[in-house]
Amino acid sequence: MFAVLAHRVYARLFAAQVVALVGTGLMTVALGLLAYDLAGDRAGAVLGTAxxxxxxxxxxxxxxxAALAERLPRKAVLIGADLIRAAVALALPFIDAVWQVYALIFVLQAASASFTPAFQAVIPDILPEERDYTRALSLSRLAYDLESLLSPALAGVLLLVISYQGLFAGTVLGFLGSALLVAGTALPARAGAEARRGFGDRLTRGVRIYLATPRLRGLLALNLTAAAAGAFVIVNTVVIVRAGYGLGEAEVAVALAAFGGGSMLAALALPRLLDTLPDRGVMLAAAAGLAALSLGLxxxxxxxxxxxxxxLLAGWAGMGLAYSAILTPSGRLLRRSSHAEDRPALFAAQFALSHACWLVTYPLAGWAGGLxxxxxxxxxxxxxGAGGVVAALRLWPAGDPQEVAHDHPDLPGDHPHLRDHGGRRHRHVFVIDDEHRSWPTHG
Structure with missing residues (x-):
């Protein structure tokens, strides 16, 4: 897996991701302490709203x-988002009202909504070989898991010598470090075709491609399965450990670490597994296992x-393993389902639609817990989660070939696409684009 770091451009981008994640982890701890200062025993409600x-x-x-940024250079988008996030982190220690927390968090997350899909869409362009890209996806998953485990520990050490406001300085340094690493990296230029599209087309293009592609409709259903289990663990672990077992904060961390450890194990194993097994089989098996484990527990x-x-710890580790096995290969499906010029829009669509699943499951996990x-x-x-598995089985057909036989009754006989592929009926790698607006249902 780590051999992919020999690619200098990717190594710099991965370093940018890691330092930004460390900064985000420190901010998560500091934000909880800030909420307690501002709201006392209502801090949980403040954080839930945030x-x-x-x-x-x-x-x-x-x-x-994504639609607004498509006319801008990639590097400018990434650096600008990092600088906005750094400015918000710099302002957070000086606020004195809860509404200010909400306003700044909205600005920060709006910048993250620009940065993350754009960052994810760059990686398949600099690592065109699927084997390398798969290892990059696993390395990214590993970085997220390590951040969730190590950032609270780092914050605890720093709090021995500085106040929690000082943790925001670490967040600022993380985002500035990310911006500097991106600034020093040569990124591939955007494809030029998208600049000619209108804003409305650019705004909806990613979602239209996503929902018209069977494997991606299946991916959305699997995102729901992952979000259902993940939301329960994230929202209710503290309640189970503290109220159910009567244990302390250290045991809460141990339980969450078990989930993260299972996720890291999957990230380490997936590159070799996906070299020999199809994405659909691995992801559906993981989703079925996650739903079954949730129902069994x-x-x-x-x-x-x-x-x-x-x-409980073994169950959480198993859930983490299955959760990661669902989410890690998703970038491969997005890469396979789009032309290079459409990837930023498609990654933005995945970012939005997957988080829509969390927007449903987070409150469900919290409200149902009390009832x-x-x-x-x-x-x-x-x-x-089981419903997501059933939907994925129906939406994502078995086999799922990349090359699909189809015809073009809507195109004139002299269209360049027909000339390039030998006639009105032909076979080639099929993705949704201007010449292919719907998926063939037969042939």
Whole structure:
């Protein structure tokens, strides 16, 4: 996996991702402490609202940001987003009202909604070989998991010598470091065709390509399965550990680390696995396993009460492994389903639609917890996950060839596409574009 870091351009971009993630992790800890200073025992409500604002920004703004940014150089988009995020982090220690937290978080997440899809869309252009790109996806997943484990520990060490406001300085340095690394990296230029499209076309193009592609409709259903289990773990682990077991904050961290450890194990194993097995089989098996594990743990909670501590940790590790096995290969599907000029729009669509799943499952995990208890909530979310698996099986056909036989009754006989491919009926690698606006249903 780590051999891909020999590619100098990718190595610099990966370093930019890592330092930005460290800064984000420090901000997460500092933001919780800031919320407590401002709201006291209402800090949880403040953070919950901030999380909802984050999801709304991701879902609503990422396609808009991608459409606006398509006429700008990639490097300018990435650096500009990092500088905006750094400015917000610099302002956070000086605020004195909860509404200011909400406003700044919205601006920060709007910048992230610009940065993340644009960053993700660059990687397949600099790593055109699928084998290298697969390893880059696993390395990115590993970076996210390590950040979730190591950033709280780093924040704890820093808080021994500085106040929590100082953690925001670390966030600023992380985003500035990311901007400097991007500035020193030669990025491939954008394809020029998109600049001729109108704003409305650019705004909706990614979602239209996404929803017209069967494998991506299946991916959306699998995103729902992953979000159902992930939301339960993220929202309710603290409740299960503190109220259910009567344990402390250290044990909460251990339980979350078990989930992250399972995710890292999948990230390490997937490159070799995907060299020999198709994405559809791996992702559907992982999703079915995740839904089954969720339902099994729910049944055990409802039947016997709190699970033995070791069983809970093993269950969380298994859920993390399956969760990562669903999400890590998704970039391969997006790359396979688009031309290079459409990738930024398609990655933005994936960013928005996948976070729409979280926008549903986050509040469901929280509200159902108070009404149904932990076992009942996991049963509901496990059912949602199982529904995602069933939908994916129906939406993503088996086989899923890249080359598809089709014809073009709508194109004139002298159209360049027909001349290039030998006639009105032909076969080639099929993606949704201007000449192929819907997926062939037969042939």
């Amino acid at each position: 999380l909802a604002i984050k999801m709304v920004a991701y879902v609503g703004l990422s396609p808009v940001a 729910a049944a055990a909670m409802l039947g016997t009460g709190p699970l033995p501590w070791a069983v 149904l208890g932990m076992g009942g909530t996991l049963l509901v979310l496990g059912g949602v």
